[in-house]
Amino acid sequence: MAPRVVVIGLASDFGCQVQMTNIEDDLLDVLGLIDLQYWQLASSGHMPDSYDVAIVEGAVTTLEHIATLERVRATASAVIAIGACAVTGGIPALASHGRLEERYSLVYGDGPSVAPGRIKPQAVDSVIDVDYRIPGCPIDMGEFVQVLSRALQGLSDHLPQEPLCAICKTKENVCFYERGEVCLGVLTRTGCDARCVSLGRPCTGCRGLAEDANLESALRLLDERGIDTSDVLVRARLYNTLEEAFTR
Amino acid sequence: MSTLTVEHVARIEGHGTITVDVDAGAVQSVHLDIVEPARYFESMVVGRRLEDAPLITSRICGICSPNHMLTSIKALESALGLEVSERTQVMRKLLVYGSFLQNHATHLYLFAAPDYVGLPSVFPLAETHPDVVDRALRIKKLGNDLTTLVGGRSVHPVTAVIGGFTSEPDPRRLEAFRDTLIATVRDAVATVDLFSAFEEFEVHTDGEMLALTAGDDYAIYDGEIAALRAGWRRPVSEYRDIITERVIGHSNAKHSTVGGEPLMVGALPRINLNAAALSPEAARALEKSPITVGSRNAFFNNLSQAIELIDALERCAGYIDRLLEMGGSTQVEKFDIAAGRGAGATEAPRGTLYHSYEVDATGIIRAGDVITPTAQNLANLEADMWKFAPTVVDRPRPEFLMAIERLVRAYDPCLSCSVH
16 A cells, blocks of 8 residues: 655645646656645645654744644654755744844734744754754755655665865865855755855855854854954844854 | 535635625625744845845745746835846746746636536546646646746746846757747637636626736736726835735735725736737737626636737747847846835735835845735625525535636736735
């Protein structure tokens, strides 16, 4: 029997779910391997009571999200967190700084009350155990297909651990440090093929911290090249604001 | 009295719930509750470097991320008093059209079409009508490929920055892509034929219709705001005086009005205001279609998107010709940080999108505002639902609810945009 899969969206821009529809050449093949039981974006239907694999996109921003995740964990044998929002809190977690009520007032004023059950944004694994992670903003579809296949076979997610620079060097890109600009490649988990740097933009850290990222030595590296390091932490928090290393 | 609900309406981007109260066969009330969670984007950009704003705000929406990115960039360029080259402008238009092609194909085939043939999703059609599904995926992929060609990636493009592009496509790839665009026109024409043949509901929408308009161009990247009924044209910089947003108790998205009335934005208003600027093949398709210019049947927003597919393909081929003829390559314009305020607008697939920012003398953002097309449409959509529901209430319940869902989907709502 094909594994029964559900797709669940929390607080996100749906970009990773859109990516999932963007494997036009492979979409129908991948769908052939699984029994897709619930995917609100693509099909009418109700969330079933029983399933094997849950794919979760988005950050946790409401009490309802917590309840949903607890149900998911109690039901699914494998939980796959997809995208920066789910894996690190991503961009939504920028709203975790300061008082949430001030942010609420700035956006909604003091009229009728909306956004019930709101809480400070969190990553999915701060609420439930996560078995597989597919980082990035948005996810890379090659990696998605790979991790999904590994999950279906019960293998580990096998994420690349080294920093981006390791791959970037092989692309023969001119290092942003040579141009005196901040790039977060030295701290960030690789696996993206250094796409941004190859297209002329410094890494913004969307894939989260590399396993052996060393913030101290990264700052020293920049400093030695005469690059202003005063806002490096602010930049590094863009997708990783909940990382302990950046909260000091 | 019985309360009927459709929780988390399927085949739309984001989470919304329809609630209808029916008493003795008469519709008492209809609501669309937007339960998509708030992310407070307007608060997130405050205190960040101005260069971060396009990157952050494009994460409002994964479907129209090129629009959010470019609208943010345009607003900041306006605040900085920065002008960009014609080459940059043409490349930006290609980026917007990449998202039109991708979005319209996804909306029409994956989201809307199953309704017309009574299926829960498009997937069963892969067995029964593989030609139709192949066509859908071809157009959708072409849109993604265009955004990737110009932007480096289809969701959250990489290369567009304040002042220009950090990288640009190889002319040979552009030239080859031009031929693919032209070859795909027949797929778009077939899409118009398909949606013209479907039996369509009718609801006469009362709201004002707004779209960007720019002389002879089918405006999607620049121009002024035009109103269909009132007949005025006003600059984008005045958008906050034109559109009033207010918080509604049952929705995490605000509702908008213009001159106290609900309003509609999107493909149907664009066609109503800019039909004369449509490309030749798109104009022919409009002529043949059941839409007459000035139509107020909101359901025709679907067919209008199909007509826009033809226009997008022909227009993009022309833009690529222009890029090849210009030669050279994009330079990112340098700029000096200065305090200022600026607003920008583009046409996203589902309607006009506005961003504005206030920047201080050190380049830090002090305030930001975003009004998305779906937020503009919600009041009008709900008014249409009130009007439409009584005309179908005598149908069996599943069919009745499906008819209302179809109206919601006709607006191609993006609820994560609408809340943001």
